[in-house]
Amino acid sequence: MKVFLIILAIACGLYIASLIYLLATVGSFTSYWEDQIGKPAPKDALVYIALGDSAAQGVGAYTASGGYVGQFAKRLAAQQNRPVQVINLSKSGAKINDVIKDQLPQLKDYRPDVITLDIGGNDIAVFDAIKFKAEFSDLAARLPAGTLVADVPYFGGRTQLPFFGSGRAERSVLIANKIIADATKGRSLVAVPVHDVTKDRNGRRIWNYAPDYFHPSNLGYKAWTDAFWDSYNKK
Numbered sequence: 089m090k091v092f093l094i095i096l097a098i099a100c101g102l103y104i105a106s107l108i109y110l111l112a113t114v115g116s117f118t119s120y121w122e123d124q125i126g127k128p129a130p131k132d133a134l135v136y137i138a139l140g141d142s143a144a145q146g147v148g149a150y151t152a153s154g155g156y157v158g159q160f161a162k163r164l165a166a167q168q169n170r171p172v173q174v175i176n177l178s179k180s181g182a183k184i185n186d187v188i189k190d191q192l193p194q195l196k197d198y199r200p201d202v203i204t205l206d207i208g209g210n211d212i213a214v215f216d217a218i219k220f221k222a223e224f225s226d227l228a229a230r231l232p233a234g235t236l237v238a239d240v241p242y243f244g245g246r247t248q249l250p251f252f253g254s255g256r257a258e259r260s261v262l263i264a265n266k267i268i269a270d271a272t273k274g275r276s277l278v279a280v281p282v283h284d285v286t287k288d289r290n291g292r293r294i295w296n297y298a299p300d301y302f303h304p305s306n307l308g309y310k311a312w313t314d315a316f317w318d319s320y321n322k323k
Contacts, residue, residue: 117145117152121176130171135198136161137175139191140206143241143312144178148303155304156312157204163317164202175200183210184223192230204316205231206238206282208264215260217267225271233276234323236316239265241304242287278323285315 129135138144138157146155153159157176165172175198177191187207195203207227211220231237243257265283272279286304289311290296296308304312 113147113152117147118180120152121145121174121178125175129173133171133173134164134168134201135173135175136164136202136204137195137198137200138178138204139187140178140204140238141182141210142178142180142303143206143209143309144176144204145180146309147180148298148300149306149309154306154309156206156309156316159309159313160204160316160320163313178206181210182207184208184220184227188223188227188230192227195232200232202320203232203235204238204280205235206241206312208240208268209243212240212243212257212260212264215257215264217263220264221267221271224267228271228275228277231275231277234278236278236280236319236323237268237272238280238282238312238316239268241282241312242284242290244287244290244292278319280315280319282312282315285311289314 136157142148143155144157146152146158149155149158151158153161157174157178161172161174177194179186179190182191184207187205208220208224211223228237240261243261261283269279286308290304290308294301296305296311297303298305298308
């Protein structure tokens with residue numbers, strides 16, 4: 089029994105340490121992407137702009153470039169045989185209105201070849217369908233043609249567990265994604281089915297998530313990258 093308690097204490101300690109590390113990466117990942125923006129663009133580089141929230145920042149991955157933005161940029165460079173300048177304007181914790189107010193206005197400073205967007209996940213915690221529809225419709229109307237627009241991912245990790253909503257968040261996600269589909273339909277935007285891909289590929293498998301069992305891990309972000317990549321190559 090004593091050995092079991094010691095093992096349990098060590099496991100709990102390691103888990104808490106991993107959560108602390110995850111929180112610490114939020115600031116370091118922000119600094120990383122800001123530093124990338126400040127670097128001179130390589131000659132003949134494709135300009136890739138990422139809009140969104142902590143998923144676009146790569147939170148949950150081992151490194152900032154381990155998220156879907158970094159993975160997508162790597163594939164883009166290999167496919168086009170050209171360097172890629174990543175302008176990551178996303179912010180951890182961002183909601184739909186933050187993209188409208190803070191991120192979209194910065195697009196005027198660049199001439200992007202590729203734009204990706206993931207947003208809406210942080211609007212689920214206190215979900216208001218009417219507000220979500222109004223804001224996302226406004227956002228969709230402002231996005232440049234060809235923008236790759238993700239829906240909200242599968243909330244199948246901790247939010248499915250007792251005391252963490254027991255599925256309420258996922259039910260809100262399904263409503264939100266119907267709104268996103270309607271808002272992007274008929275516009276020159278590219279829908280990215282992140283929800284279906286993450287539900288199928290990541291599900292509730294703990295190794296696809298960071299220690300908070302919410303953000304994806306490096307492996308979990310591969311599913312996101314595949315969703316964006318497939319949609320990009322079909323447009």
